[in-house]
Amino acid sequence: MKSTVVLIDPEIMNGTPCFAGTHVPIRAFFDYLEGGHPMAYFFEDFPSVTKAQVTMLLEEAKYRCLAAALYEDTFGRIRSKGIAPTPARPRNQNGSGNEFKISRMTSP
Numbered sequence: 001m002k003s004t005v006v007l008i009d010p011e012i013m014n015g016t017p018c019f020a021g022t023h024v025p026i027r028a029f030f031d032y033l034e035g036g037h038p039m040a041y042f043f044e045d046f047p048s049v050t051k052a053q054v055t056m057l058l059e060e061a062k063y064r065c066l067a068a069a070l071y072e073d074t075f076g077r078i079r080s081k082g083i084a085p086t087p088a089r090p091r092n093q094n095g096s097g098n099e100f101k102i103s104r105m106t107s108p
Contacts, residue, residue, distance in 0.1 A: 004056065
């Protein structure tokens with residue numbers, strides 16, 4: 001999923017991830033939060049960033065965080081039961097195919 005809020009452009013702030021349409025680094029927002037400052041202070045200091053951009057940034061961060069946690073949980077549980085994904089043999093004659101099957105791990 002490509003972000004609509006975060007822009008990484010070598011021409012803007014030497015490629016530092018910024019809010020799209022601004023020269024405000026994304027890190028500045030998280031630094032404000034980490035420092036215990038209210039979001040209102042951030043908007044006062046960086047008026048070019050809109051509340052909608054911050055809301056979308058937080059939504060994207062939430063989505064990515066939950067997706068990563070779900071992925072870790074799913075594959076973590078599979079590995080803990082001794083099952084691991086292994087490549088399946090291609091189904092077509094020309095050798096292409098990205099199919100995977102689940103098989104039990106065996107001890108060497």
